Amino acid sequence: MNVDLFDFDLPPERIALRPASPRDGARLLVVNDAGLHDRVVRDLPGQLRAGDLLVFNDTRVIPAQLKGRRGDAKIGATLHKREGPRRWRAFVRNAKRLRDGDAIDFGEGVTATASDRAADGSFALEFEGDEPVELLLDRAGRMPLPPYIAAKRPTDARDADDYQTMFAAEPGAVAAPTASLHFTPDLLARLEAAGVRHATLTLHVGAGTFLPVKAEDTDDHRMHAEWGRIDRSTADRLNQARANGGRVIPVGTTSLRLLESAAREDGVVEPFEGDTSIFITPGYRFRATGGLMTNFHLPRSTLFMLVSALMGRERMLGAYAHAVAHEYRFYSYGDASLLLP
Template sequence: MNVDLFDFDLPPDRIALRPASPRDTARLLVLHGAATRDRHVGDLPGELRAGDLLVFNDTRVIPAQLEGRRGDARIGATLHKREGPRRWRAFVRNGRRLRDGDTIDFGAAVSATAGDRAEDGSWALDFAGDEPVELLLERAGRMPLPPYIAARRAADARDVADYQTMFADEPGAVAAPTAALHFTPELMAALEVAGIGHVTLTLHVGAGTFLPVKVADTAEHRMHAEWGRLDAVTAARLNTARAAGGRVIAVGTTSLRLIESACGDDGKVRAFEGDTAIFITPGYRFRGIDGLLTNFHLPRSTLFMLISALMGRERMQAAYAHAVADGYRFYSYGDASLLLPGD
């Protein structure tokens, strides 16, 4: 499909630079079948049904952005994906000044040696020393805000908490599963009272989630692989919920993509651990989920293609036009949408 089909106009002032406070006061655009409703995230218990099951991603964002020097050259690195105990794949700024075997000094007694450069432009970085890389990043790294926020303001102390979900437990992501940023303990308690359950899985979101689609046809785009794990107990709960008539609602596209990666043609979810590079576009047949709660996405992005596959491209174009006109806040710190294709 032509990538231009997934374009839309977004005024820059619709891009949220801070999250709503409290988090569950963010607005919620509900698309249920042909119906459209303007709500707030706190209204979610009334928009779902007893027996439904929400699926959260428990990945934890690490301070994955580093600034350093190779001699006189300034080098910026955004870690993308772990490849070993001390090796990470990274997207590098000013990479033309870097060669295989060069050492980059990131300050705070943190350094890494550049390895091979992959076809996607990312470099392998091997961190020196014996300390866990997570400790090195705590010293020298900073929170990796999305580029559309970082271009307008610097990351600060508020982002350390704001850009982490209440479910964050497994370190390894370089971007937050932002749909879950809207949830609070109070909202989770209200969902439990309403008979709506929840489970968690892990998918470590990579920096590739922010890379633009540079090809004209979706068939030519290649997704970056991300590591995920969905255990047998969680798989059983998903299958049991659907067998009992409940709906599986993915909270975020990361949860959705891992469930679909773990689901067979028979609609049964199985345990999964490993890399996934699933790319969902219109025409895809969803097997493991019945709905999605997600933020508003970039034009021409793989995520807008995914929600167009779930709800229909024209439906999503109209919904986004409504969201823009009605003042919804977009992207990672913005508002949310609940997408229910219908029964």
């Protein structure tokens, strides 16, 4: 499909620079067969049915952005996928000043050697020393806010909390599963009281989620692989919910992509552990997904293509036009939508 089909007008002031406070006070646009409904996230228990199962991503964001030097050259690196105990694939700024075998000093006693430059310009970085890489990143790294926010303000101490979900448990993501940022313990308790259950899976979100689609046709775009896991007990819970007539509703496109990667043609979810680079565009037949809660995405993005596949492109263009006109806040720190096909 032509990527231009997924373009729309988004005024830059609609991109949120801070999250709503309280978290469940963000606005919620419900999109279903009855039309468009303006709500807030704390209304969610009344929008779902007893027996529905929400699926959250329990990945935890690591401080994956690094600034360093190779000689007199400034080098920036954004880690996006672990390749070994001390080895990460990274997108590099000022990559023309970097060669295989060069050492980069990131300060705070953190040094890495670059190698294996890929066609996309990324390098493998092998961190030196015996300390766990997570400790090195805690010293030298910064939270990797999306470029649409970072271009307008610096990362600060608030982001260390704001950019983690209440489910964050498994370190490894370089971007938050942002639809889950809207949840609080109180909201989760109210959902449970309404008969809406939840489960967690793990997908370590990579920086590739921020990359623009440069191809003119969706067939020519390639997704970066991300590592994920669904264990047997979680798969059993997902399948039981569907067998009992409930809807399995991922919270966030990351949860949805892993869920669909693990689902068979008949919708049964199998245990899964490994990489997925699934790219969902209109025409895709969803196997296990009964709905989606997600934030508002950018024009021409793979994420807007995904929601168009779930709900229909024309319907989503109409929903997004409504969101823009009614001043919903977009992207990682923005408001949410509940999509019920």
